[in-house]
Amino acid sequence: MAQILDKAAVQPRRRFNLANSLIIRRSPARSRLATIILRIPVNSRPNRVDLVATVGVRGVTGIAQVLFRIFRDGREIFNTQQGIESAGSEQNYAVTFQAEDRNVSAGAHVYTVTAENLTANTRADVVGPISFSGLAVRTRN
Numbered sequence: 001m002a003q004i005l006d007k008a009a010v011q012p013r014r015r016f017n018l019a020n021s022l023i024i025r026r027s028p029a030r031s032r033l034a035t036i037i038l039r040i041p042v043n044s045r046p047n048r049v050d051l052v053a054t055v056g057v058r059g060v061t062g063i064a065q066v067l068f069r070i071f072r073d074g075r076e077i078f079n080t081q082q083g084i085e086s087a088g089s090e091q092n093y094a095v096t097f098q099a100e101d102r103n104v105s106a107g108a109h110v111y112t113v114t115a116e117n118l119t120a121n122t123r124a125d126v127v128g129p130i131s132f133s134g135l136a137v138r139t140r141n
Helices: none
Strands: 003-013 031-040 047-061 064-072 075-084 092-102 107-117 123-138
Touching: 003 031, 031 047, 031 123, 047 064, 047 075, 047 107, 064 092, 064 123, 075 092, 107 123
Parallel strands: none
Antiparallel strands: 003 123, 031 107, 047 092, 047 123, 064 075, 064 107
């Protein structure tokens, strides 16, 4: 059985809201969406950190390719890409992704989720909700 070491969650936007949208910046710039801190005690290896993020996105112009990244202490540990359409039946998306970080060293670690638009002449906005959670557990040898 795994032992829980720490958990954290944040929900900077709780609902879909077009009036309070955030333009996803064009790569290489990034839009920071959410940050959590997880603490790993000394002598807690092997361990893993399970991370889950959900981001509400709306296509505004063209078909944007949005790159979502997760960083630990400023170092990228995960990324995924999602196409976001702006016309027709698909304009609003709730993009959910999950990452696993294994054998994290002891100490407090800052995990951050970002988004960036890879496609020129397109626009995608974060319209909510945004949620980001992490669960650190000690695993069996």
